[in-house]
Amino acid sequence: MSIIENHQTDGEPFCDSPKLKARGVGVFYGDKQAIFDVSLDIGANEVIALIGPSGCGKSTFLRCLNRMNDTIDICRITGEILLDDEDIYAPKIDVVPLRARVGMVFQKPNPFPKTIFDNVAYGPRIHGLVNHRHELEEIVEQSLRRAGLWSEVKDRLDAPGTGLSGGQQQRLCIARTIAVDPEVILMDEPCSALDPIATARIEELIDELRDNYTIAIVTHSMQQAARVSQRTAYFHLGQLIEVNPTDLVFTKPQHALTEAYITGRFG
């Protein structure tokens, strides 16, 4: 299968109140180009789902949004990514505070080998967000409450985070992410290692978090994309094929490739 030449993204890749703006983004791993000329807005307080077959570049694109790809030596990024109209790849940008503003939740829950309390307190401590112990305790409690985990762990904050169930660990990671008060949360298949009940809890949480945060979620589950997002972006072989309101994408997609993917006609 080859790349579509001169492809313009179908639908509505731009929105009225963008939090993040990607313009003409290309990603290269050495000589190999993984993402081609992607322009996309991620609106404030919206959940956008990035879907597409394996290797289509959706995770690579997501990782560009908080410069996680910087950790890969051979990775080179072209184009612009603007957070509140500020280029996040500008030389003056320090990635540490950037990643506090644009947090990330990974596929597999990755709690630190520390207590539940310290897992959540880690970010606020290293970013110097607190001066007193009671402030830290307040942030930890509030973050755990927002992540829907407080009632389950409030009596064992000193227990190791790794001792929690998979779903609880993932909510702990979400609590850790929101403890530093980010503006955007990137989620890379956050439920793929979880059972349906834990998945439902995380999805409920995503819906609640939308009031305060902007969320971009990569998912292989089209039902999940349909449930949690307001807009859906379909990637194919490194190109952004279509972006539209989620209900439209799943009932009447505009592009034949989107239709073929979501109806299971190729994978």
Add this chain to the structure above:
Amino acid sequence: MANKGIPVEMNFSQHISGQFNSDLEAIRSQMMEMGGLVERQVANAIEAITTGDTTPADDIIRREDDVDRMEVAIDQECTQILVRRQPAASDLRMVLAVSRVVRDLERIGDEATKIAVHALEVSGSTNGGYCQQSIRYMGTEVGKMISGALNAFARNDVDGALDVVRNDKLVDQQYSAALRELITYMMEDPRSISQAINILWILRAIERIGDHARNISEQVIYVVSGADVRHSSISEMEERAHKDKDDSSSTGA
């Protein structure tokens, strides 16, 4: 499906799951089979009323249960596909449309049965001949509408579906004319009222069959273009069906 901009070696006609293909094909073909049966029911009902021969009427009443059973069976299969496959886009529209169409077909079957029952009541009556011309005309038209709607469904033919919708307007006009004729009979001779009411029910049933055929055509437009044109006027329907179809074909979907 147009392939603008898409590498030619890609073929989207089949699902990765062969079973999904055959499940979708199965509900489609069973719906067509049910449609064929219902179409015959209507033709027989019109024949019974216009010829006075009640043999087809008995047959229709006997077969009503078959139509009901088919509706339930196809609808159950649609539910199974929704549960097992979680279809999206054109597949979802197809399953929803089949489920809606079989309900309309079942109601057409009910109307054919009503016509058959009234045909038995008016048979042998001296006044059974009211509005025969209208019944014949409307009966033929709705028969054509049912087959037109089913053919349009089979061929994904939006224009064919729109023709059916236009015909429904003609049937409605003929129905109004026939009602005026019946009222005249009833005013002139009150003894004719009970028979005229039988004829009225028959006309009403035929008119309703036209409405159901129109509903089926609306589903064809929904499957092909994605536009939900229920409760729209003909001009709105034409505009939306073609607009959405053009939108889709311009990008190949």
